[in-house]
Amino acid sequence: MNVEDMRGGYTTGSCATAGVKAGLLALIEEEIVDQVSIRNPQDAFIVVPIAKVEVLSPTEAMVTVVKDGGDDPDVTHGTDIVTTVTLNQSGTITYEAGFGVGTITKPGLALPVGEPAINPGPRTMISYVFDELVPKGTGIHVKVSVPAGETLARKTLNGTLGIEGGISIIGTTGIVKPMSEEGFKNSLVPQLRVMKEAGYTTAILVPGRIGQEIAKEQLGISINQMAETSNFIGFMLEQCVKIGFKNILIIGHIGKIIKLASGSFHTHNRMSDGRMETIVAYAALEGASQQVCEELMDCRTTEAAMPIIEREHLEGIYQRVADRASLRSMRYIAQDANVGIIISTLDGTILAVDEVAKKIGEEESWHIPCMS
Known part of the structure; x- marks a missing residue:
């Protein structure tokens, strides 16, 4: 309809x-x-x-x-x-x-x-x-x-x-x-205003429940410092800048965050879905053979690709995703704020943390694990 x-x-x-x-x-x-x-x-x-x-x-x-x-x-x-x-x-x-x-x-x-x-x-x-x-x-x-x-x-x-x-x-x-997509997007913005009024200088953006649980349970971040983004990560990055946040941390599942790494900031599957293509590109940079790349390309989800990545010792893909997502996010908002990235699995296992996220974590005294 x-x-x-x-x-x-x-x-x-x-x-x-x-x-x-x-x-x-x-x-x-x-x-x-x-x-x-x-x-x-x-x-x-x-x-x-x-x-x-x-x-x-x-x-x-x-x-x-x-x-x-x-x-x-x-x-x-x-x-x-x-x-x-x-x-x-x-x-x-x-x-x-x-x-x-x-x-x-x-x-x-x-x-x-x-x-x-x-x-x-x-x-x-x-x-x-x-x-x-x-x-x-x-x-x-x-x-x-x-x-x-x-x-x-x-x-x-x-x-x-x-x-x-x-x-x-x-x-x-x-x-x-x-x-109304605009109405839904605008309904997300008050989270940031309340966060700012409460005195927080770093905004935590979580596309869904996975990121929220990691922030709360593993990093010790207050729920009051988090804002849900749904699929509108780019919009919420822009609103963070507009409201005055200079540090932003995005925490979420790799299947969502990998889209930022490829430059897609409206993350609904109908709007953007190059997850496997991005994984294959990074696998190739990590030295994967054409056969392995084709095997990865046949996977329907990022979770399905993980056993292959582990088998072939291609875990460097995860760091590439985090680093590139951070870079593309800061470009998206014209470098007007620092944007750190933490990516995870569905069960909340942290796969990678980029350098900006580590720096923000040190400044905020969060318990961000050191990733090899």
Whole structure:
């Protein structure tokens, strides 16, 4: 299915905003609705269905909206977003994180520490509803709850970012665009901002769980100093430079890092996959025969090539991969930061460490093993 043919949806922020509007309509205009139209920060209007409206008292209503992410692979798709709106005499809007909605515990995000993780985009949309419906001098208290929020938060980066207790209520446009690569990439950047605000001067980039475990268990690096990159290593290198990091360490499986050595910085298999070609080239530089090179070329993965590499005593390939990945990474960001590389096997065995990584490790007093 093409992206153009895929169905869009709406964000958790739109769900909460719709809940506020439906609740206020029930309280102020005594109207129970099954859908509302809300305005986003770009002045577009979004129609959101309402699953349930409960008037709890003359001043309090609770509204349930079922999150619809469209055809986007969203962990919150299909979950209930429950918004309780309470009228008061404050003249302003206050917010509360109900069950399953996180609270900010680290600086570096768009909201101060201690605030409910109801992001600026949704707050802007809620303010439009407030201005539209609430009489002058009256205020509202907005509590957003997500019954499945604590469980869903484990599938997000919230723990790394310092958002504790549940998910974030998010959305800069209120609309979910299916399969948005730019949106996913941008969702990774706050990890770096939080890291910088925490005082770290070296950024650790980990494409996945393998690199994270090595950094934590073998090198003694705090989880707070790591940022996941997914396949967007080049993008995250650029963001590290933009945010001001001068030292960067990339830790990951050779199957991912070898792509950097060949100059590919978007590492999804559809975008780049010259793993075996690179291994064969380095094997030849290590003195491998044509027969061995052909045997390596027939391997489908880097792990499958390892027994051949060991049998033929070609382990120098690993150091070449680490050294070249470091060189190409620094070229990618125009030498604006030092980039060290550590590569490993699937089981976390470290295969090679380049000189830049060793130097960074010495400066940070990490336990990087000396590789022969």
